[in-house]
Amino acid sequence: MSLTAPQRRALLAFVRAVALVEPLQRELAASHGISLGDLFAVRTLARLGEVPVSRYGSELGLARSTITNLVDRLERAGLVARVASPSDRRVTLVRLTPTGRDTTEAGARLGESDLVRRLLALSGSDQAALAELLERLVAPEPGGATDPIASTEPEPEPAAAEPEPAR
Numbered sequence: 751m752s753l754t755a756p757q758r759r760a761l762l763a764f765v766r767a768v769a770l771v772e773p774l775q776r777e778l779a780a781s782h783g784i785s786l787g788d789l790f791a792v793r794t795l796a797r798l799g800e801v802p803v804s805r806y807g808s809e810l811g812l813a814r815s816t817i818t819n820l821v822d823r824l825e826r827a828g829l830v831a832r833v834a835s836p837s838d839r840r841v842t843l844v845r846l847t848p849t850g851r852d853t854t855e856a857g858a859r860l861g862e863s864d865l866v867r868r869l870l871a872l873s874g875s876d877q878a879a880l881a882e883l884l885e886r887l888v889a890p891e892p893g894g895a896t897d898p899i900a901s902t903e904p905e906p907e908p909a910a911a912e913p914e915p916a917r
Contacts, residue, residue, distance in 0.1 A: 770865040782853050783827055789853070791820055792829055792846065796854045800845035802835070829853055 753761065771786065778784050784792070794809055795801070801809075807817030821844055824830040829850035835841035846854070869877065 770868070774863055774865065784824075784829070784853065788820075788824065788827075788829075791824065792850055793854050795830060795844065795846055796851065800833070800843050803832070803842050803844050806844050824850070 775786055778786060778789055782789075791810060795806060798806065798809060803817060803821055804814070806821070807814060810817065810820075812820065821830060821832065825832060827849075828847055830844050831847050833843045833845060835843050869880075872880065
């Protein structure tokens with residue numbers, strides 16, 4: 751594949767930007783066994799509190815099968831727990847464990863990273879432009895999967911306003 755000079759420049763800049771994230775990924779993996787994506791999910795749950803798994807998935811923009819896989823992974827890591835809803839036994843709630851709450855503090859280190867310092871040094875208009883470009887880059891393609899990390903299983907048809915069954 752032959753790239754034009756602007757294409758090479760864009761690709762090189764993107765690869766260099768991704769490389770800035772690597773130290774954060776390694777630190778999170780070594781200290782907490784999670785990725786930046788998992789940290790985002792844990793911090794989102796910290797903000798939401800104890801919620802139905804389906805609401806958690808909606809908040810993260812994940813399909814039902816994907817949120818199930820994510821909660822399974824976070825539960826195996828000891829970061830979240832599933833609990834039956836006290837008001838509706840058909841609903842499963844998800845909440846942070848004490849370990850999960852401790853892990854949210856790892857997010858504070860993001861603010862101390864070189865990457866965040868560089869991002870915050872950009873002007874407001876440059877931050878907005880970067881955000882727009884990155885959002886366009888990671889947005890699903892028309893007719894494509896809505897979640898790039900979704901499982902390959904077909905998405906089940908949504909039931910009409912049924913609560914999520916308890917596990």
